[in-house]
Amino acid sequence: MTGANISYPTVSDDRRAAVRRKLAGFGRHCEVGIGVRHEVAAGLADDGRAVTATDVVEREPPEGVEFVRDDIVAAAERAAGGSGGDRSDLDDALGDHYRVDCVYALNCPPELHRPLVRVAAAVDAACCFTTLGGDPPAVDATPLALPGGDTLHVARDPEGVLLG
Template identity: 50%
Template sequence: MNTALVDRLCRYGALVEVGVGVRPSVAVGLAERDCRVVATDVHERSVPGAVRFVRDDVTDPDLSVYRGADAVYALNCPPELQRPLADVAEAVGTDCLFTTLGGDPTVVDAAPEALSHDTLFRLNT
């Protein structure tokens, strides 16, 4: 688990992780800190009980999944999903945060925040 990322994201009480894949450790870490976490993915995924899973596609989202969240976030978010992620956050009025793979650019207006092993980007609103 990326402790620095969990430390930063746990400032939010309710979060949605977009594209959880097979690594729910950050979502689990947030749930262990009493955050309410929903994890989404385009494929059915197994997540521990403290994390709620919803199958959803951020490029064609069900906005009800994201309403009520304080933040939506994605880990290793590729450039082609950054705009849809930002659009969802803007549509429901929540913060948008993401990390990228090391060499990937950001394609949305976002401010970087250096963490110990990652750079977290926060969408500028």
Template identity: 45%
Template sequence: MNPLTRALAVRLADFDRLVEVGVGARTGLAGALADTGAAVTATDIRSRSVPDGVAFVCDDVTDPALETYTDADAIYARNLPPELHRPARDLARKVDAAFLFTTLGGEFPTVPTATETLPGGTLFRATDRGSVGSGRGGDTRAPDRRVTHGDAGRRGG
């Protein structure tokens, strides 16, 4: 597992129920999260093979089947193209889930985000406030879903 995938697995392990948008052929992160006991669903517009413990749903984030996402604590995507930032963020808002993503190369997010530098890349977390890509803004999740590191709110803690 490369350093960015490993760092994403650690960061996303705070969530119990996750949906990966556009899994493609890169299923290692979804598999690693499922191995920690998280409920993981991977989606893509084409049928894909996924690791044991990962559910798969053929879905398009621009016209989503809401039932796939309604129980998610977080929706995440890797290498998400700019034209999908807003639809994925809007979907996460609709189902009251956090939305975290990485971009393709040096592209900037097209929605307001807070940033977190990880080994090998940057993780963006959609926010309600702040300028696009500013790294400032509020959390879009309800206070009872706020993710904190190293406290009793963390799974298994």
């Protein structure tokens, strides 16, 4: 068979829309490591959800999305350091941008899985992520195959929103 004779199914542009629909059950979100692909954060904001995005470098967020420059690894270290004090000390150490219902990351490399979960656990938020393709999750997580081909790995779901 030559290339002209091969029929491929249409590639779904719904990959990130499926992630967005799954996250729509939460009112407040923090996307960690937003980078330059804003589809999910922008869509959630368009749907009336509160979204804060973080990254280690300054980014221009889409309309309706707040941006805070922060490093999830440093935030996880702050969370670990704040665990001996009271709740307000921990909240102050982490910052308002993590006081959300769900902390998530897209195309998250394995070295950031543990810090992501640690921060989400510190604020008792749900936590999920997609990986960089072939990378397995570096934390205990339940994989959810979504329409369009993405797999959302759910590491925390205290209210059963994602897995319920």
